[in-house]
Amino acid sequence: MVTVIEQTSLVGVAEGFPFLAGASQATRDLVTALPVRQVAPRSPVLHRGDGVDGVFLVVGGSLRVFYIAADGHEATLYRVRPGQTCILALTAAFRSDPYPAWVETEDEQLSFVLVPGAMFRELYNAEPTFRSFVFEVLSGRVFELMSRLEDLGSLRVEQRLAAFLLEVVDSSGEVVLSQARLAAHLGTAREVVFRALRTMSDAGLVATSRGRVKLLDPAGLRRLHQYG
Amino acid sequence: MVTVIEQTSLVGVAEGFPFLAGASQATRDLVTALPVRQVAPRSPVLHRGDGVDGVFLVVGGSLRVFYIAADGHEATLYRVRPGQTCILALTAAFRSDPYPAWVETEDEQLSFVLVPGAMFRELYNAEPTFRSFVFEVLSGRVFELMSRLEDLGSLRVEQRLAAFLLEVVDSSGEVVLSQARLAAHLGTAREVVFRALRTMSDAGLVATSRGRVKLLDPAGLRRLHQYG
DNA sequence: CATCGAGTGTGACTCAGGTTCCAGAGCATG
DNA sequence: CATGCTCTGGAACCTGAGTCACACTCGATG
Structure with a gap:
């Protein structure tokens, strides 16, 4: 083992x-x-x-x-x-x-x-x-x-994703995980993570690239987690 | 307090x-x-x-x-x-x-x-x-x-309800809780509990009456919980 | 016994999110 | 540089479940 x-x-x-x-x-x-x-x-x-x-x-x-x-x-x-x-x-x-x-x-x-x-x-x-x-x-x-x-039980995937990104972000403000890996952490499907990231990206909260997510506005993500 | x-x-x-x-x-x-x-x-x-x-x-x-x-x-x-x-x-x-x-x-x-x-x-x-x-x-x-x-994260409400009923059933095989109370335990809405109970009832697993649910087939409920 | 609150039964509607399927980009490999 | 894998981007669809509205029934209480 x-x-x-x-x-x-x-x-x-x-x-x-x-x-x-x-x-x-x-x-x-x-x-x-x-x-x-x-x-x-x-x-x-x-x-x-x-x-x-x-x-x-x-x-x-x-x-x-x-x-x-x-x-x-x-x-x-x-x-x-x-x-x-x-x-x-x-x-x-x-x-x-x-x-x-x-x-x-x-x-x-x-x-x-x-x-x-x-x-x-x-x-x-x-x-x-x-x-x-x-x-x-x-x-x-x-x-x-x-x-x-x-x-x-009470939050949408997007809010849980925001919380997770904040939890695992590294010192340079990035999360080095593919969408598939993020989905596996949250217990959802990759497509759903993609949609959530697109919404966040449109709102200027994050920027995505292959295999990583850059957190542009951690405070905004925290608000998203707490107040939807 | x-x-x-x-x-x-x-x-x-x-x-x-x-x-x-x-x-x-x-x-x-x-x-x-x-x-x-x-x-x-x-x-x-x-x-x-x-x-x-x-x-x-x-x-x-x-x-x-x-x-x-x-x-x-x-x-x-x-x-x-x-x-x-x-x-x-x-x-x-x-x-x-x-x-x-x-x-x-x-x-x-x-x-x-x-x-x-x-x-x-x-x-x-x-x-x-x-x-x-x-x-x-x-x-x-x-x-x-x-x-x-x-x-x-992985079961439907009906399966979780089955598990909960088995958890709280009393010695006479009954669960003395209203649909609203069951819903509050599961974190869902009363109507959803009603629908799940109707399905179970149609399948002969339970019988409902005002304020209580009689478990007719605990083994069947267990199967429902485990295999959907 | 009239009334009222609590509970059940039900249909109609909405929506988040899961599913399917596919196109194309980035990157490593022989 | 061709092949192939991983990853992202995205449309179209389906479904479980939450929401809304309402009728009806039971049981307690004045």
Whole structure:
């Protein structure tokens, strides 16, 4: 399931996970001793139904957790960024439930640390800062999923697209994703994304080119998301 | 925000929350000493934006966590049943975030214990069984929200209605909710619920009467949910 | 028993968005 | 430079579901 293409050692784990700063030396040693693993961009990490006894601490790159519907269309449930952890694997670690979604890396190379289930339980029970970290990640995910549910149930595709563009825009103000990829994130069809982008483009909010969307008016997009 | 209409003492908390059995005597005493509070059926408990420094342990009745969209329509995000806890208040207890949704009681009288934020933190840090409980509730909620998101994004209203009816059916095989209430749960319009019920009724899956839906063929409803 | 509110039953209309199909542009490859 | 893939642009169509308007029925209440 996890295609590890390379192993380096303790790079950036301590910096990426602030809870380690407040943890005991023993915990720090334990976690930083774990190998940092790498997965290539755009590669599968987990399939629905997979069992994983471990927790992913994402150091670099990002994960996309998504579903694939019966008719084949897919949609992103949430994304795991550096400093976060993959809740599902974590949950499966405690419950040994089957994994309810697919996970793949996004456009950057992923680097992560895999904390085995046993070690996770130990840390969760012994280390207050780790406990807080777990609580924050889990409850933050609940908040995030709730607001996604609300958006999905009450906003038009164009508004959800605006929100998504703002979420994934890079430092240069661009979103480097094809219309098809955007559609897969939103759970809609490519043609629908095209129409929404044309409307936005006509309104001067974005400029499109092959494989990318330049955000010309982020404030306007934010308004579009909130007030339609 | 919480309209407490009555206070009784330690009824059913120990039975409803198995984690207490494995907890220390001190913890058991602490929790069972908390008053069991009551709220009338169909009453508001929290408004969006409310701050609550505490956690609801639901002993009897149930809570409905929902949003209200800009156009006034509402939809249920999730429901909190006996033995569970209201995650949002719990999260707000740690983060002091504003509360992102509305909460109201459902058709039964609610009885619950309010664990103050400070006591929650103490228990979370000191009591392993409580920790597991919190983890289970939170991660279970994440699973639930993910599958709701998937259903909302890939199923027709009729399929989602079938799933909801199966979720809330009582022991006598009936769902005691008006079409308007069903619509509010699903985030759709009453007329749409009516049409879906007529289709189901024509197919012999349910029988409708004023204010209730009798499930004639639960297996058929399950098939409808899964395969359309 | 008259009245009123809440609930159901229904047709007609509108619209966002999904579907189908195709043209053409950009870009990498042998 | 020819081939082929990916991507964008776009028309035409279909459908699920939200909206509007209204009649009717049930049950509670004065």
